[in-house]
Amino acid sequence: MDSGVKSKVIVEFYGPFREYGKSHELRIDKAVTFEELIELLEKSLGVSFRERAMKENSTYILNSKIINRKKIDDVLIHPGDKVAFALLIGGG
Amino acid sequence: MKGYAGKFLRVNLSTGEMKTESLSEEWARKFLGGYGFVASTLYNEIPEGTDPLSPENVLCLWTGPVAGTIIPVSSKYIMGALSPATGFIGFGIASGGVGSELKAAGFDGIVISGKAPSPSYLYIQNGHAELRDASNLWGKSTWDTEEMIREELSDDEIRVSSIGPAGELLSCLANVTNDRNRQVGRSGMGAVMGSKNLKAIAIRGTGDVEVANLDELLEFCKDLYKRCRGPATEKYRVYGTPANVLVHNRLGCLPSYNFQKGTFEQAEAVSGETMLATMVKKIVACPACPIACDHINVVKEGPWTGTVASMDYESLELLGPNCGVADLNAITKAVELCDKLGVDTISAGVTISWAMEAYEKGLLTKDDCDGLDLRFGNGEALVEAVERLCLREGKLGQLIADGCARAAEKLGKDSYKFAMVNKKLEWGAYSLRSLQTATLGFATSVRGACYLRSGSYQVDVKGTVDRYHLDKSRGKIVYDGENLYAIIDSLIICKFTRGIYKDNDELAKVIRLVTGFDVSAKEMIKTGERIHNQAKLFNVRFGARREHDYPPPRAFEERMYDDVNDGAIILKEEYDEALSGYYKARRWNKEGIPTKALLEELDLDTSLGV
Numbered sequence: 217m218d219s220g221v222k223s224k225v226i227v228e229f230y231g232p233f234r235e236y237g238k239s240h241e242l243r244i245d246k247a248v249t250f251e252e253l254i255e256l257l258e259k260s261l262g263v264s265f266r267e268r269a270m271k272e273n274s275t276y277i278l279n280s281k282i283i284n285r286k287k288i289d290d291v292l293i294h295p296g297d298k299v300a301f302a303l304l305i306g307g308g
Numbered sequence: 309m310k311g312y313a314g315k316f317l318r319v320n321l322s323t324g325e326m327k328t329e330s331l332s333e334e335w336a337r338k339f340l341g342g343y344g345f346v347a348s349t350l351y352n353e354i355p356e357g358t359d360p361l362s363p364e365n366v367l368c369l370w371t372g373p374v375a376g377t378i379i380p381v382s383s384k385y386i387m388g389a390l391s392p393a394t395g396f397i398g399f400g401i402a403s404g405g406v407g408s409e410l411k412a413a414g415f416d417g418i419v420i421s422g423k424a425p426s427p428s429y430l431y432i433q434n435g436h437a438e439l440r441d442a443s444n445l446w447g448k449s450t451w452d453t454e455e456m457i458r459e460e461l462s463d464d465e466i467r468v469s470s471i472g473p474a475g476e477l478l479s480c481l482a483n484v485t486n487d488r489n490r491q492v493g494r495s496g497m498g499a500v501m502g503s504k505n506l507k508a509i510a511i512r513g514t515g516d517v518e519v520a521n522l523d524e525l526l527e528f529c530k531d532l533y534k535r536c537r538g539p540a541t542e543k544y545r546v547y548g549t550p551a552n553v554l555v556h557n558r559l560g561c562l563p564s565y566n567f568q569k570g571t572f573e574q575a576e577a578v579s580g581e582t583m584l585a586t587m588v589k590k591i592v593a594c595p596a597c598p599i600a601c602d603h604i605n606v607v608k609e610g611p612w613t614g615t616v617a618s619m620d621y622e623s624l625e626l627l628g629p630n631c632g633v634a635d636l637n638a639i640t641k642a643v644e645l646c647d648k649l650g651v652d653t654i655s656a657g658v659t660i661s662w663a664m665e666a667y668e669k670g671l672l673t674k675d676d677c678d679g680l681d682l683r684f685g686n687g688e689a690l691v692e693a694v695e696r697l698c699l700r701e702g703k704l705g706q707l708i709a710d711g712c713a714r715a716a717e718k719l720g721k722d723s724y725k726f727a728m729v730n731k732k733l734e735w736g737a738y739s740l741r742s743l744q745t746a747t748l749g750f751a752t753s754v755r756g757a758c759y760l761r762s763g764s765y766q767v768d769v770k771g772t773v774d775r776y777h778l779d780k781s782r783g784k785i786v787y788d789g790e791n792l793y794a795i796i797d798s799l800i801i802c803k804f805t806r807g808i809y810k811d812n813d814e815l816a817k818v819i820r821l822v823t824g825f826d827v828s829a830k831e832m833i834k835t836g837e838r839i840h841n842q843a844k845l846f847n848v849r850f851g852a853r854r855e856h857d858y859p860p861p862r863a864f865e866e867r868m869y870d871d872v873n874d875g876a877i878i879l880k881e882e883y884d885e886a887l888s889g890y891y892k893a894r895r896w897n898k899e900g901i902p903t904k905a906l907l908e909e910l911d912l913d914t915s916l917g918v
Contacts, residue, residue: 280560
């Protein structure tokens with residue numbers, strides 16, 4: 217695999233996070249927590265991103281799994297992973 | 309009685325006889341309203357062997373005790389009958405203003421039997437009812453019917469529930485429309501109205517609803533309305549349910565190509581985000597609703613310029629990605645046709661995706677499709693096919709007008725294997741193999757493949773359970789969801805407000821403040837269990853057994869590969885175990901029939917129990 221891709225995390229933005237674009241690429245050398253990822257994103261996207269991400273109805277998705285916010289500290293994001301920030305919606 | 313109007317209207321369309329009957333308090337305490345009243349009415353009044361499209365079928369509309377009060381988003385009503393689509397209990401709950409209008413007109417519900425000698429509509433105004441000639445309305449769209457009735461009666465405030473041509477043509481997919489964009493969907497209630505020559509029900513009411521404890525209810529509602537404008541409903545207010553598209557795509561549970569895959573390569577093009585930026589013209593609310601979730605799309609260019617349709621996730625998904633279509637204009641046109649001609653968008657989408665798969669597999673030829681190139685992704689063909697389905701037009705329309713299960717029976721050639729149904733009702737927009745608790749909930753639903761009976765998809769989507777496997781513990785999750793949703797659907801409040809109630813105690817508080825019934829949360833849930841069992845008993849009368857509680861063959865026989873899923877499949881032995889776990893939680897036997905002991909405990913008729 218291309219080492220450039222391997223060291224990147226692709227972050228996708230859905231719903232209210234679209235104000236930060238459709239997606240964003242971050243280069244990381246080692247695994248990071250969501251807290252650390254949000255800190256890195258805050259640096260490039262501004263403090264409003266952190267505020268939006270910390271709202272109780274914001275949902276974090278790592279690859280194809282929604283992350284339980286209560287167990288967020290147990291989750292590590294590795295280089296090559298895909299992350300998405302969204303609002304979780306029910307049926308309709 | 310507080311909360312209730314205390315009476316309902318009984319109509320015999322064959323004789324034209326109409327009478328007002330009192331609502332028994334004992335019955336209201338036992339079945340609460342809405343869904344509970346439908347389940348009990350149908351069980352009491354429809355004998356075994358009844359033909360769903362005969363005059364002997366009973367069609368009923370019920371409100372719940374909160375209709376017409378200030379409880380947020382409480383203006384709904386439910387319509388039920390023996391379903392021509394499934395042969396089991398059929399019902400749908402509609403938003404809009406019909407429910408609160410009926411209560412204001414002095415009735416909790418309407419129970420209709422017989423068949424009118426000629427096209428008619430029922431007009432109810434403040435305690436009075438009359439049958440009126442509808443021959444000038446026959447053949448008209450639902451939208452035209454609403455307007456023509458208001459014009460005829462010179463009253464713009466009249467609320468109308470009506471069928472379109474599909475209901476008149478007795479399509480099993482026919483729904484009932486009110487307030488233009490709100491439907492009693494699923495299970496063919498429009499065909500039941502059509503079979504009775506009943507084109508519409510028009511209602512005008514100006515009365516009040518008395519509640520048990522107004523001061524405390526006002527205080528409580530102040531808080532509820534604040535919560536309705538808070539984070540729990542932001543998703544519905546701003547983006548509407550179409551915002552599900554990208555999330556579900558990322559999770560690999562967005563059905564595409566007739567449920568063959570769980571992702572769609574053009575998801576961005578049909579996402580709620582794209583729709584909001586390019587097509588949404590207006591966001592509309594129901595009466596007493598501070599949320600406003602109804603996103604109205606307008607087509608601004610191309611052959612369907614000027615098309616207007618309300619778009620929710622299910623309609624968008626099943627007429628879009630599930631048909632391989634990424635053209636929002638075509639999808640909006642398809643939804644508008646369904647709404648105006650009176651067909652359920654979920655069933656239409658799944659039926660056409662079935663036809664597209666049959667076409668691509670060579671089981672249907674271009675000639676069978678009246679010259680349409682019915683391949684996946686062809687938006688123009690989608691629109692044409694929807695119109696033919698709604699109007700039963702041509703060879704294709706004749707084949708698919710009653711849904712994909714019946715179409716597969718006609719076509720043969722193993723095409724039933726990819727007819728995505730349970731109890732002959734088309735599956736909702738949730739992938740079976742990557743949301744397996746949801747699949748159990750859909751397949752055990754009393755009205756057929758239904759996402760609204762238990763909300764069981766939530767534990768899968770939120771990652772609370774391993775969504776790629778099943779075990780016996782999932783049955784209890786479905787059981788709990790069904791009992792709670794039976795209460796929500798009997799009150800009737802909008803499911804989008806379920807997040808504003810902190811717990812079941814707060815829902816029980818709603819019942820106490822509105823009706824004065826001294827009900828605890830535990831007793832309320834027991835009522836939910838009673839209601840669900842009453843609906844199940846109706847199905848048992850019409851032959852429901854374990855074999856009816858399975859998903860379609862594709863779930864077990866084909867592995868799913870896409871950008872997220874690498875061979876996802878439901879293991880038959882795991883599903884069997886989960887289904888048995890569900891029956892155990894419900895205290896039903898191995899065939900899914902309630903035990904006499906349970907029925908006695910729930911104070912239900914024990915004659916069909918085991």
